[in-house]
């Protein structure tokens with residue numbers, strides 16, 4: 200079995216390390232905090248981020264990046280989108296051999312409007328990995344940690360590398376599909392966090408199930424609209440990394456985006472909410488990025504625009520909901536482009 204370095208020892212890094220450990224790989228879980236590495240090695244637990252799970256013996260924690268990546272055949276990047284460039288910069292300075300490079304972050308960078316794989320391509324020389332692989336899908340760390348059945352998708356411009364990643368992670372509790380549409384897979388994982396914030400806000404306002412179903416389905420429509428304009432296959436959004444991840448984040452209190460939205464819906468201030476969460480809420484920065492993308496691409500994204508005004512212009516949630524409900528009349532289903540009309544799921 201191979202040596203795998205997992206960079207980022209938060210909730211998702213720990214859960215993915217558990218899957219890889221269950222598959223009997225030699226797993227090195229890297230954290231930038233020495234005391235956290237020591238505690239994980241002594242107790243097998245990651246107290247702050249995923250205290251319910253006991254990591255398998257195959258997982259060893261490191262706070263030294265050089266040691267973590269030495270001889271690693273695969274590197275899995277699992278830090279928040281905001282930290283990707285920083286960790287890639289360190290990686291570039293220490294990595295001295297070619298690896299399979301997989302990332303599992305779900306976000307878009309504001310201002311540059313880059314997807315995570317594009318950020319990695321800008322930071323790490325291509326001769327060190329060839330093509331990036333992304334892993335995404337409906338997968339709360341808590342449930343993966345409990346070894347409940349979970350499905351995800353891996354995607355890369357290089358299908359062989361995607362298959363390698365599939366083989367690395369797949370087991371009888373963690374089923375891994377491949378999808379060649381890396382743009383759609385990354386956008387679906389990032390953009391669903393915006394809608395999850397909205398679903399949380401709706402629940403915090405006690406608006407009930409009709410409102411949430413509306414947010415999920417109309418949210419999916421605007422995700423697919425933006426995705427198609429950026430070259431994604433619209434059918435990807437009907438899959439695990441689209442509607443699958445929307446369902447899991449919009450309907451679960453495991454979701455940090457849903458939870459942050461819930462507190463906002465109850466009238467709490469954004470800064471206080473983020474401080475209370477203590478874990479990444481990717482949807483906030485991605486709302487900014489998606490709003491900028493929608494302006495750049497001239498794509499109508501009324502839910503994203505509403506959330507942008509709520510998060511960055513302090514508009515009250517009820518004003519935004521009123522505006523969404525009183526928009527001009529429109530039709531529901533858009534025409535598929537000719538070349539996609541005959542494709543099946």
Ligand SMILES: NC(=O)C1=CN([C@@H]2O[C@H](COP(=O)(O)OP(=O)(O)OC[C@H]3O[C@@H](n4cnc5c(N)ncnc54)[C@H](OP(=O)(O)O)[C@@H]3O)[C@@H](O)[C@H]2O)C=CC1
Pocket residue numbers: 207208209210211212230231232248277278279280282285286303304305306338339340341477478479481
């Ligand atoms: N949690 C989940 O269920 C899932 C999460 N994801 C995605 O995975 C990514 C990571 O999320 P998740 O693990 O949940 O986030 P968490 O907030 O749980 O953990 C983030 C981890 O990254 C570390 N980190 C932050 N900045 C740096 C840095 N510059 N250098 C080194 N380490 C750093 C944090 O360290 P520190 O303790 O110092 O802050 C922490 O250990 C996100 O993009 C998320 O959307 C995807 C699927 C499921």
Ligand SMILES: O=C(CO)COP(=O)(O)O
Pocket residue numbers: 305336337338339340392395444447448453454455456457479480481
């Ligand atoms: O992406 C996730 C599940 O697929 C986790 O979502 P949160 O970041 O909202 O917790």
